[in-house]
Amino acid sequence: MKRILLPLACMGTLLLAACSSDSNLPEPAGKGAIRAINAIPGSPEMGVLIEERPLGSIGYANSTEPVTYDDFTYDFNFEIGYPGELAFTRVATETLKVEADGDHIMLLTGDVNAPDVTVFNDVIREFADTDTVLETRFLHAAVTLGPVDVYFEAPGVAPGTNPPAATLSFGEIGPATDYAEGSYVITITAANDADTVHFTSNETSLLPRFAHVISIYDGDANNTAPVIVRSMTSVGNGLAFISADDPPQLRFVHGAYTLERVDIYEDELLTNLVAADLGLKETTAYFETAANQAKTYYVTPASSTATVLFEQDVASPFPDSYSHLYMVGDTDAWGMVRFVADRASVSTSARIRIFHAAFNNPIFDVYAVDRDAPLTDEDAPILLNAAYPSLAPTINLPEGDVDLYIATRPDRTVIAGPYPVDAALGMSIELLVVDTVDPLFAEIIDITTPPAP
Numbered sequence: 097m098k099r100i101l102l103p104l105a106c107m108g109t110l111l112l113a114a115c116s117s118d119s120n121l122p123e124p125a126g127k128g129a130i131r132a133i134n135a136i137p138g139s140p141e142m143g144v145l146i147e148e149r150p151l152g153s154i155g156y157a158n159s160t161e162p163v164t165y166d167d168f169t170y171d172f173n174f175e176i177g178y179p180g181e182l183a184f185t186r187v188a189t190e191t192l193k194v195e196a197d198g199d200h201i202m203l204l205t206g207d208v209n210a211p212d213v214t215v216f217n218d219v220i221r222e223f224a225d226t227d228t229v230l231e232t233r234f235l236h237a238a239v240t241l242g243p244v245d246v247y248f249e250a251p252g253v254a255p256g257t258n259p260p261a262a263t264l265s266f267g268e269i270g271p272a273t274d275y276a277e278g279s280y281v282i283t284i285t286a287a288n289d290a291d292t293v294h295f296t297s298n299e300t301s302l303l304p305r306f307a308h309v310i311s312i313y314d315g316d317a318n319n320t321a322p323v324i325v326r327s328m329t330s331v332g333n334g335l336a337f338i339s340a341d342d343p344p345q346l347r348f349v350h351g352a353y354t355l356e357r358v359d360i361y362e363d364e365l366l367t368n369l370v371a372a373d374l375g376l377k378e379t380t381a382y383f384e385t386a387a388n389q390a391k392t393y394y395v396t397p398a399s400s401t402a403t404v405l406f407e408q409d410v411a412s413p414f415p416d417s418y419s420h421l422y423m424v425g426d427t428d429a430w431g432m433v434r435f436v437a438d439r440a441s442v443s444t445s446a447r448i449r450i451f452h453a454a455f456n457n458p459i460f461d462v463y464a465v466d467r468d469a470p471l472t473d474e475d476a477p478i479l480l481n482a483a484y485p486s487l488a489p490t491i492n493l494p495e496g497d498v499d500l501y502i503a504t505r506p507d508r509t510v511i512a513g514p515y516p517v518d519a520a521l522g523m524s525i526e527l528l529v530v531d532t533v534d535p536l537f538a539e540i541i542d543i544t545t546p547p548a549p
Contacts, residue, residue: 124166126196129220131162131328132172133201135237137314138443138522139208140492143175143184156440157237157313157324161332167196174204174211179445179494188213199330201309203237205267208443216269220330223305229274231307236264238314238323241294243287246270246312248280251299255283256290263287269309277304282325282337284312295323297337306333317439317524319416320345336416338387344413345382347546349420350374351453351485353531354427357398358405362391366401373398377530377541379420381549387415393432395423408432422528424453424485435487439524445492446519448500450482450527454538457511458484460502460529464517467497471510481505482529493519502529502538512538 132144134154144151144160147170152160171191175184190202190213199218206212221231234246245260262270279301286292295312302308307330315324321339328334348360348371360371370393371380385391394407408431413419418437425431438449450462462479463471482488499514512529528541 122168124168124196126167127164128167128194128196128198128200129162129164129330130172130192130194130200130202131160131309132174133159133203133235133237133309133311133328135203135205135239135311135313136208136211137239137316138441139204140176140442140444142187142204142208145173145175146170148173156316157311157326159309159311159326159328159334161328162199162330165194167194167198169193172202172213174213176208176444179492187211190215201235201269203235203267205237205239214267218272221272221307223307225305228277228304230277230302230304231272231274232261233272233307233309234262234264234270235309235311236266236268238312239266240314241266241284241312241323244294244312245285245287245290247283247285247290248275249283251279251281253281254290255285255293260285264312272307275302277302281340282310284323284325295321295325296340297325298340300335300337306331308335310337315416317441318418318437320418321416324416338415342416343384344387344415344417344419346385346413346419346421347382348374348380348432349422349451349528349543350376350378351451351528351530352376352423352425352430353455355405355423355425355430358395358423359398359400361394361396364392364394366394366396366404377528377539377543379543379546381546382418383549385413385419388412393421395430406430410434420451422451422453422485424455426455433485437526438490439526441522441524442492443522445494445521446517446523446525448491448493448517448525448527450479450488450491450529452482452484452486452488452529454511454529454531455484456531456535457504457538459505460511460538461505461508462488462491463501463503463513464491464493464498465501465514467499467516468514469499471501471503471508471513473508477503493517495519495521500540502540509536511536512540515540 139156174188201216203214204211246262247255248261282297284295308327310327321342325337357375461477501513
């Protein structure tokens with residue numbers, strides 16, 4: 097089996113003097129590829145550096161793109177940021193000898209404050225222009241799963257018909273194996289038990305001349321599936337294998353002050369009711385919706401089909417995700433805006449996400465002060481320029497009891513708050529800001545937990 101190096105652009109002389117004619121390093125024999133995979137549930141974005149040069153950042157269940165370097169020894173450093181701290185904290189360093197033609201994977205597991213780094217070494221695959229095969233390696237990075245069998249079969253072939261493509265325990269990677277181009281289904285079962293199925297993918301068409309590292313992770317609160325499967329190829333193409341059994345989910349959030357209580361239908365004849373008697377500041381339960389299928393929703397007064405208050409076209413949802421449709425607008429000009437939820441927790445901070453639905457105050461800032469302390473001119477906002485009607489960037493807070501204030505720009509007039517938040521590490525909450533009877537003020541509502549279906 098032929099192997100070849102990935103292409104490399106010279107990365108500059110600041111770190112790698114090997115790219116310079118003035119280098120004091122020995123002449124390299126070749127180059128090798130490096131990537132890092134974050135398999136630490138609850139991890140924040142983690143910075144990856146070669147020596148002190150950034151290679152990118154990775155959140156949980158993600159991989160950096162492979163990059164190539166001369167076959168020397170380097171220190172690879174991993175850093176995270178803690179809320180309230182200006183500097184990043186180095187949490188791990190791995191010294192690695194890059195081999196010519198080597199393909200090196202650094203898997204991060206364990207505690208995000210002191211990760212374990214496991215290195216897998218292979219060689220980079222070369223494909224001829226006429227090859228009709230692809231290469232796969234499977235990696236077990238799902239903390240909650242015991243040993244697994246991985247089946248990689250053509251559609252319609254039942255798991256157990258053929259031997260598994262790999263049998264793996266947590267932290268293990270399987271051998272590189274060639275498969276013909278075409279469509280495949282990935283099924284993950286308990287080891288030696290094809291009837292205990294953890295995950296089955298939709299049929300996925302794979303092109304030839306790509307080398308995949310296909311990683312198995314636990315899903316988090318952003319995934320409708322309990323297990324997720326992701327690939328990163330040797331040329332940096334990412335791919336998600338979508339669960340066949342866990343469709344995307346949706347909920348409606350009522351944030352339009354002038355809109356009465358409503359019913360919501362998903363057909364023009366108003367026969368298929370998907371939400372009933374939804375009022376301001378309320379949210380529906382999550383319900384399953386079809387992936388890759390656009391829909392139109394029809395909103396009527398509660399318990400009446402005499403008139404349609406408005407209708408909304410909604411693009412097909414993202415697979416394996418939770419989405420929110422927020423009802424916004426003013427009288428006779430209502431609509432819905434959709435955002436993918438970010439519900440996952442992070443072990444190093446409390447996370448707050450705010451949707452701005454307060455029509456009367458188009459832009460505001462958010463402040464966090466110690467519990468029962470007044471907001472002063474010296475307090476700096478933790479979120480700037482939240483705009484109507486949109487989902488603001490996530491706020492990360494350190495542990496502690498705080499009060500949130502919302503104030504207009506630039507005069508810092510408080511329109512909502514104090515709103516108490518008992519910030520705990522790993523907490524993730526979603527807040528809705530809506531208008532009140534007094535147009536100068538707004539209200540903060542916790543919509544984190546929807547009602548039961």
